[in-house]
Amino acid sequence: MTDLDAVAKPRTARLRADASRNRDRIVAAATEALVEFGPDVPLDEVARRAGVGNATLYRHFSDRGELVRQVALSVMARTAKRAEDALTEEPDAFAALYRFVFEAAEERIGALCPMLSEAFDREDPDVAGQAERMERAINAILDRAQRNGLLRPDIAVGDLMVAITQLTRPLPGTGCAGFDRFVHRHLQLFLDGLRAPARSVLVGTAATLEDLKAGRN
Template sequence: MTSASPSTSGTTGAAPRPAPRPRADALRNRERIVTAAREMFVEFGPDVPFDEVARRAGIGNATLYRHFPDRDALVHEVVLSVMSRTTERALEAAAEEGDAFQALRRFTHAAADERIGALCPMLSGAFDREHPELLAERGRLEEAVQTLFDRAQAEGRLRTDVAVGDLLVGLSQLTRPLPGSACPNFDRFVHRHLQLFLDGLETPARSELPGEAATLEDLRREL
């Protein structure tokens, strides 16, 4: 009897080999690139030269391009990073603060430290706002912040004529960087002005607000 050919024997039903896991040094380099890019996008805007990002990250240009072949890919990763880290700050505040308004206050200041306002100038041009990863991460962030907001209103700590969009608009405006401006030291006022803004959200309300509350649906239409 003729034995089975080596080229076919034992191959039926074989499971495909799993893709190799990235090496630890490759993961570290990727994280260093994203961190450096976040910092430089805040300071100079999303058009900062790639070689400057590589220099800040302490790597070579070839390594940067190996991870991110073009600017769109890097901006996409930075946006996801900012959103993910901000979501984690919201979840931490909800889990660790017993006072609903204090949880909202803690998240707002933490989101400022994550530089969430820097997302605005990055979400322009050819940026794909409908990418599945982005939509999923945005959904996580919106749900986490809405939970904080609803909890504070349910406990009577947050005025009822505002919506979560009001918080996100105020946070974005107060933390949005001004790349290349003549006012490089405005960061030192951010938390002070956020505190003033948050005091205006707490009950009892001290004035009647003009217009209508900004909802998440309003913000999505503006993007």
Template sequence: MTTAASVQSRAPRMRADALRNRERIIAAAREMFVEHGAQVPLDEIARRAAVGNATVYRHFADRDVLMRQVVVSVLDRVTDLAERAVAAADTAGGDPSAELRRFVHAAADERIGALCPLLTAGFDKDHPDLIAVRLRLEAVLDALLERARTAGRLRADIGVGDLMIALSQLTRPLPGTACSGIDRYVHRHLQLFLDGLMSPAGSVLPGTAATLEDLRQRA
């Protein structure tokens, strides 16, 4: 009898060079989505990745597939960072607010601005791969924010969506600019943003705290 496991065991494994090309394409697309937006030409992505156009299409049937893989890759890496921050906050003597700050700066270095396709009309935000990783990220970020809140260090009117919006906006260069050395400004402005998250709050925020589901529905 043929089982799913036996079928999977017979499926050809991706060659090491093909896997490296795939990862190079995703990494190049991630950088270019941050710099130029999700509609950057695929041939430009191929050039940045130092592969041919045919190689891009061999791994990704169309732009939508590539965009989804970039988003999933970034979300996975950022979620791993958040899980490590929660674990560190839970250790003896752990400081949740310090771990939150470390997480935000580390997430910026993962080019979280590459999540811009989530705000693109027509992008399938309900794809099963995205739902799974989004729920995982929201759960762990909720845990991190709650720990900082319980410690009395985080203002009460902040949600996961607020954090993600700020991260996405503050880690992208201004439209139409090369912004050489942008990282030093990114981390400076993120630090200003983080100071605004801390308790006691200096003002009352308009509106309500945002969740990732709010962002998905409004995009």
């Protein structure tokens, strides 16, 4: 290896690390901006929040659709990781469920879900892989709580995600400011209703994620 190669390799590694950090900042900024402004948020605003130039944004994401797709993948990956961590770190089965629900709410799923729906192409292997990972992790939490007799037996992952999505969605015209205090209150009410033994019989059958996908078609 020449002296020039020795200099070039660290420089290349630094450039790749800088590019990765810029990409992560853009995705994080886009997530926040989508929640605040909706799907038509100017990409200039995303670049400003990320602290990068427009050229840098377009170098990583050629169009709005690719950026929104990456936001969807990022949200699913973090949601799955939160479920996996809760299952591993919480010794009490219902405590794991409780922790996951409140942490999933922090991902602003309710506000983002309507805007990200077009990014969920089931033929996209990356999207399918993250969706499967997320479903597997959440199912593991529910299964453990049900086996321990702490969670009512007539719900499935689809029921849980519908509730989280609906309860974290801001009311029309209210924006997101100060909304968390209402979200946390109603998530707690919802979780109390999941405890076993159940006080009522639910109509219909437990909903899976496949049921939710079918309902969109």
